Amino acid sequence: MSIEEGIHCNAWNYSGERMAGGHADGSIHIFDSDKAGDSQFTCTSKWKAHSGSVVKIVWAPPEYGDVIASCSMDGTISLWEEVEADFELCKWRLCYQFQDGPVLALDIQFGNCVSGLKLVAAYADGHVKIYESLDTLELKQWQLQAEFQNVSNAVERFGKCSCLTASIAWKPHASAIQQPAFILGFNSNLPQFNVAKIWEFMDVHQRWHPIAELVAPGEDADQVYAISWAPNIGRPYELIAIASNKGVSIWHIELDSSTNEKPLLNRVALLSGHHGEVWQLDWDMGGMTLATSGSDGVVRLWQSNTSGVWQEVAVIESN
Numbered sequence: 001m002s003i004e005e006g007i008h009c010n011a012w013n014y015s016g017e018r019m020a021g022g023h024a025d026g027s028i029h030i031f032d033s034d035k036a037g038d039s040q041f042t043c044t045s046k047w048k049a050h051s052g053s054v055v056k057i058v059w060a061p062p063e064y065g066d067v068i069a070s071c072s073m074d075g076t077i078s079l080w081e082e083v084e085a086d087f088e089l090c091k092w093r094l095c096y097q098f099q100d101g102p103v104l105a106l107d108i109q110f111g112n113c114v115s116g117l118k119l120v121a122a123y124a125d126g127h128v129k130i131y132e133s134l135d136t137l138e139l140k141q142w143q144l145q146a147e148f149q150n151v152s153n154a155v156e157r158f159g160k161c162s163c164l165t166a167s168i169a170w171k172p173h174a175s176a177i178q179q180p181a182f183i184l185g186f187n188s189n190l191p192q193f194n195v196a197k198i199w200e201f202m203d204v205h206q207r208w209h210p211i212a213e214l215v216a217p218g219e220d221a222d223q224v225y226a227i228s229w230a231p232n233i234g235r236p237y238e239l240i241a242i243a244s245n246k247g248v249s250i251w252h253i254e255l256d257s258s259t260n261e262k263p264l265l266n267r268v269a270l271l272s273g274h275h276g277e278v279w280q281l282d283w284d285m286g287g288m289t290l291a292t293s294g295s296d297g298v299v300r301l302w303q304s305n306t307s308g309v310w311q312e313v314a315v316i317e318s319n
Contacts, residue, residue: 009054014062020070022054028070028080030092045082045091050074055105060139061112067095067139069119071105077121079139095139098131106166106186112173113180113201118145120168120182126150126161126193128184130208146208150184150193163188169229171238179203181255183214183240185224195221196242198253198263212263214242214251222246225277225294230287237264241290243278247271248292248302250310269310273300289313 007021007029019041021029030045052073060067066082077098082091104124111118117133119142126149134141149161163186171181185196198212215221222244230239238253250269276295283290290302301314 009056011057011059011068013059013066018066020057020059020068022049022057022070022072024053026050026052026054026072026074028054028057028068028092047092049078049080050076056108058108058110060110060117063112064117064136064139068092069108069110071108071121073104075102075104077105077108077119079119079142081139096142098142103127106163107168109168109170109182111170111180111182115180118180120170120184122150122163122166122168122184122186124163126163126186126188126190128199148208150186150195150197161186161188161190161193163193164223165225167224167227169227169240171229172231181211183227183229185227185242187223187225191221194223196224196227196240211255212253212265214240214249214253214265214267216249216267219246226279226281228281228283228290230283230290231285233286235287239283239287241281241283241292243281243292243294245277247274248278248281248290250290250304268308269304271302271310271312273312274298 006024009022010019012019017033019031027046028049029043031041032044034040049070050072055071057068057070068080071077079096080092081095083093105121106124107122109120116136119131121129128148130146131142132145133139165187167185169183179201181198181200183196183198186193188194196214197210199208200211202209224244226243228241240251242249248271249267252266252268254264274294274296278292278294280293291299293299297318299316300312302310303313304310
């Protein structure tokens with residue numbers, strides 16, 4: 001697959017047959033796999049989406065169709081939907097645009113909850129906004145459900161927060177009785193904002209509440225570069241991977257929404273091996289293998305053995 005110069009963020013759809021790329025000139029490119037199955041991809045759509053460079057692109061859950069959200073250096077978040085257009089190069093239309101002013105959105109992620117589709121956005125000033133769709137069939141009507149900062153006590157003041165990056169990961173949807181939750185961390189100038197925290201929606205209070213802070217006892221908070229929440233196919237605990245200056249931390253988390261007790265946290269591994277920062281973390285569909293990549297241009301695969309010890313099982317280097 002040949003990708004045009006200037007594309008610096010991308011996202012694969014659920015099936016891995018399509019990729020969306022965000023360009024430095026504010027355009028979005030859609031690449032589709034060759035139907036013949038020869039692993040070739042062709043740019044089938046491209047359009048001017050923003051007046052500034054595209055920062056992040058994400059696909060909506062597949063049950064909502066071919067829908068992507070993009071955020072840009074121009075301060076906007078836009079929602080796009082593919083439409084039938086046999087004779088037009090651009091087959092994507094703007095469904096909704098979130099006008100948020102001059103503060104840059106650093107990361108956006110869709111959450112598919114029982115109450116409907118949600119979009120969480122993390123901003124360069126340390127704020128978090130959660131939007132929810134009012135019409136899941138059209139995705140043209142959205143409202144702001146919540147806004148808060150990634151700190152434990154909103155009354156405290158730590159000074160002006162300036163964030164370089166943010167990372168969000170929703171808890172993979174498992175059952176209708178589970179409350180929606182996501183984990184968030186920043187790479188900022190203030191350690192209070194950097195601590196990766198799990199936020200869960202509390203029905204009884206109708207608000208989002210931080211239920212856990214993922215920092216080892218006796219350690220200071222470190223800048224977070226990437227976060228990934230593993231799919232759960234029957235484990236009695238959740239698995240979360242967090243990349244920071246210390247390396248890649250693997251956490252076991254036992255959540256029980258039926259009680260008011262705090263989750264049980266246990267950092268079971270601190271993986272090292274990359275030479276430089278780790279920028280990307282991805283679990284396989286079973287939540288058994290973790291792939292990591294970063295500034296050294298190497299992809300490493302990690303698995304836990306039968307004794308619970310995490311080990312590097314493969315190294316993939318670029319040619």
